[in-house]
Amino acid sequence: MTLKENELRVSSDVEKNIHEHLTSLTKSLHEYFPEQLQDMDWVQNPFVNHTKPSMLSVSEYENLIDIKFSSTLKQKYEEGTFNLNAFWIGLKDEYPEIVNRAISLLLPFVTTYRCETGFSAYAYTKSKYRNRLDAAPDLRVQLSDIKPNFNAILRKYVKKFHSSH
Structure with missing residues (x-):
């Protein structure tokens, strides 16, 4: 695997982790403050x-x-x-x-x-x-x-x- 492919893979993994984290935070906020949000x-x-x-x-x-x-x-x-x-x-x-x-x-x-x-x-x-x-x-x-x-x-x-x- 080349360096550029590895960087893209790491970047993709980071983006995926951030997306999962933000989705989880949104879900948690809706659980804590359902109607208020x-x-x-x-x-x-x-x-x-x-x-x-x-x-x-x-x-x-x-x-x-x-x-x-x-x-x-x-x-x-x-x-x-x-x-x-x-x-x-x-x-x-x-x-x-x-x-x-x-x-x-x-x-x-x-x-x-x-x-x-x-x-x-x-x-x-x-x-x-x-x-x-x-x-x-x-x-x-x-x-x-x-x-x-x-x-x-x-x-x-x-x-x-x-x-x-």
Whole structure:
């Protein structure tokens, strides 16, 4: 078998494995969130035309219609200067019912992502530092949304070091 044939075979195998994995993930998501996945398009984009999602009450659907026809909200949405969670949370005061419903649909994906990120960081840390039993300090830094300002930290310690000597 030539090198090119071998590369094509490996590429085909990788593509097949990815396809199988994505199919499996889709099936798992439908098992965990069966009706929610079909009715979630309004959460992802409240400005498209859709029929009333079966999960929404009449008052929630009326809120969705109000949001859909708000040119100010549509402009904010299209500018894309926020994430989906921030968009819905920003509407909490004006449309509490529909926002609570949207957040309840978005929350499982956020928590699953956080859990998987934590597990991946833990597995990486434990394999990198096999002899370390306590991975918590490293994980705290790896999983934090707050990015440290290393320049400020170094300036503080350099200043402290110079003042003590």
